[in-house]
Amino acid sequence: MRASILGLVAFLTLPLAPTAAPATPCTTATPECTEWVAIKGGPARSMIYRTYSLDTRNDQIKRALIMVHGTNRNADHYFDSARAAAFLAGAITDTIVISPRIASNNGSCKDTLAPNEVSWSCGGDSWKSGGNAISNPELSSFDFVDDILRKLANKKIFPNLQAIVVAGHSAGGQFANRYSMANKVHGTLGVPITYVVANPSSYAWPDATRPTPVDDALPENAVKAWESEAVHTKFTFGAADAAKCANYNRWPAGFENRAAVNGYTKNMTDEQLKKQLAERPVTYLLGQVDTLPLGGFDSSCPAMAQGATRRARGEAFAAFVNSQLGAKHQIQIVPECGHNDRCMYTTDAVFPFIFPK
Numbered sequence: 431m432r433a434s435i436l437g438l439v440a441f442l443t444l445p446l447a448p449t450a451a452p453a454t455p456c457t458t459a460t461p462e463c464t465e466w467v468a469i470k471g472g473p474a475r476s477m478i479y480r481t482y483s484l485d486t487r488n489d490q491i492k493r494a495l496i497m498v499h500g501t502n503r504n505a506d507h508y509f510d511s512a513r514a515a516a517f518l519a520g521a522i523t524d525t526i527v528i529s530p531r532i533a534s535n536n537g538s539c540k541d542t543l544a545p546n547e548v549s550w551s552c553g554g555d556s557w558k559s560g561g562n563a564i565s566n567p568e569l570s571s572f573d574f575v576d577d578i579l580r581k582l583a584n585k586k587i588f589p590n591l592q593a594i595v596v597a598g599h600s601a602g603g604q605f606a607n608r609y610s611m612a613n614k615v616h617g618t619l620g621v622p623i624t625y626v627v628a629n630p631s632s633y634a635w636p637d638a639t640r641p642t643p644v645d646d647a648l649p650e651n652a653v654k655a656w657e658s659e660a661v662h663t664k665f666t667f668g669a670a671d672a673a674k675c676a677n678y679n680r681w682p683a684g685f686e687n688r689a690a691v692n693g694y695t696k697n698m699t700d701e702q703l704k705k706q707l708a709e710r711p712v713t714y715l716l717g718q719v720d721t722l723p724l725g726g727f728d729s730s731c732p733a734m735a736q737g738a739t740r741r742a743r744g745e746a747f748a749a750f751v752n753s754q755l756g757a758k759h760q761i762q763i764v765p766e767c768g769h770n771d772r773c774m775y776t777t778d779a780v781f782p783f784i785f786p787k
Contacts, residue, residue, distance in 0.1 A: 453488050455481040455522055457513055459506035467530075467581065469574050473546045474566045476574050479509035479529040481522070484581045491588050492524045495784055496578060498532075498598035498605045500771070501558075501726055503541065505531035508602070511772045512784075519781040526588070528578060532557050532571055536564045548574070558604040559634070559682035560612055560694040570694035571605070576615050583619035593786045594623045599771035600725065603630030608682060611636075611707035612695050626783050628715035628774050629740050631728035633747045635684045636704045636755065640670040640735045641746040652742035656719040659763050662742070665749045675731035683732035708755040713783045715774055716744040717767035725769035740769065 456463035459479055466475045467484070482488055497512035499505045509529035516522045532550045533541040539552035549565040550557040560572035575596065581587070582594055598606035610625035611634065641647040645664035646655070655662055670678050681688035685703065689696045695703065721739040723729060737743035744761070751757040764780060767773035775784065 452490055452523065453482055453486070455513075455527075457481065457522075459509045463509070464531075467574065467577055469548065469566075469569050469577055474548050474563075474569055475546050476533065476548050476550075477505075477531040477544075478578065479505055479531070481513060481516070481525070481527045484526075484528075484578075485587065487587050487589075488526070489590055490524050491526050492590055493521070493593040493785060494526045494528065494582050494588075494591060494595065496528045496530065496575065496594070496596045497775075498530060498575075498596070498602035500599060501601040503532055503534060503539070505529045508599070508771065511775055512597075514772070515775045515781070515784060518776055519785045521781075521785040525785060526582070530574060530578065532574070534564070555604070555682045558601050559608045560605075560692055562693050568693075570692075572609055572613055572694045575609060576613060579613075579615050579619060579623070583621050585620075591621055594619075594621055595626055595784050595786065596623060597626035597628065597775070597784055598630075599628040599774060600630060600769065602771075603628045604632060604682070606630075607712075608634045610710050610712050611703050612698065616706070616710055622711075624711045624713070624783075624786065626713050626715060626780075627744075628771070629717055629720050629744070629769055631726070631740060631743075632683050632733045632736055633743065634682050634703075635679070635736060635747070636700070636707060636751070638670065638679050638684065638686075639667040639750075640678070641737055641742075641750075642666045642668045643738075647737055647742060647746060649738035652738040653721050655739065655741050655745075656721045659718055659765050661748075661761050661763055662745045663749055665746045667750060667754070670735050675735055678732045678735040680732070683736070704755060707751060708757040711759075712757075713760040713762060714744045714748050715762050715764055715780060715783070716741045717769060717774060718763050718765050719768045722768070727769075 499508040512527045534552040535549045537552035548563045557571040563569045606627045646662035679686040748761045
């Protein structure tokens with residue numbers, strides 16, 4: 431008995447095994463906070479900014495926020511905005527924040543590329559809608575984000591990950607809109623994915639109708655919408671005037687000609703995309719005062735066919751997918767914000783969407 435007691439005492443007095451210290455987030459848009467993601471197994475790769483490594487086990491991470499930059503390809507700025515949001519929401523320690531860099535050294539874009547770094551399209555809508563790379567035509571910008579999501583879903587690295595959010599603003603909002611309906615990894619990773627689409631200039635409209643210019647879609651009313659934080663819902667939909675805008679329904683503004691120009695979705699039917707659009711959880715963030723043609727506003731006829739302002743386009747699109755496709759998408763008017771990603775994503779009303787519990 432005495433030996434047993436002495437053995438128990440000896441066991442209880444043994445020093446405790448050391449525990450791993452909590453990881454510290456990387457919080458500056460500098461090379462120290464970047465790493466490479468091989469696309470489809472490499473060697474082609476693209477860079478990301480991130481608060482924590484995607485290759486080092488991290489038990490504290492519960493959620494991931496992927497923030498896609500705008501047309502200027504300024505991933506460093508968007509990383510700062512998303513990181514600031516995580517800090518303000520008290521989520522910086524248990525959220526991995528990622529901002530992909532969709533770089534280009536094509537046309538007027540002069541990004542300096544590292545060896546094997548993919549050069550995406552510069553102008554047009556290609557990278558914003560899952561288009562193929564200039565340097566690697568077999569790769570789509572959607573493939574890039576697919577591979578980021580697959581790395582996040584690795585339970586050996588992030589065993590406690592419970593939610594992934596794919597978000598974007600402006601051109602990044604266009605990316606998030608089209609990625610939400612088209613990506614091939616949703617529902618396959620064992621981690622739920624939600625999408626947050628903020629202030630895009632256009633959407634991939636799922637049929638040939640468009641908002642008719644009456645009620646809340648009347649241009650004068652759309653411009654004055656800034657006077658209220660309430661969501662505008664008085665929209666009707668009808669045939670667009672193809673005589674005035676022959677390409678109004680061509681991809682990426684609509685589904686027409688999609689299979690011919692978009693390799694990522696070429697084997698998907700329109701009905702499959704509509705079904706996925708309706709079923710997948712999406713929130714639209716619209717700035718209360720994003721009602722002026724500022725910040726690279728798209729005034730082309732395909733975009734104008736969707737509404738006179740960015741806010742009106744988003745309100746009409748949400749009304750259409752909910753009423754006509756049976757979706758249950760959410761919409762949040764962000765008070766006092768215009769076309770500004772920092773304002774949009776660092777507002778208290780937005781935190782529940784980008785940092786789900």
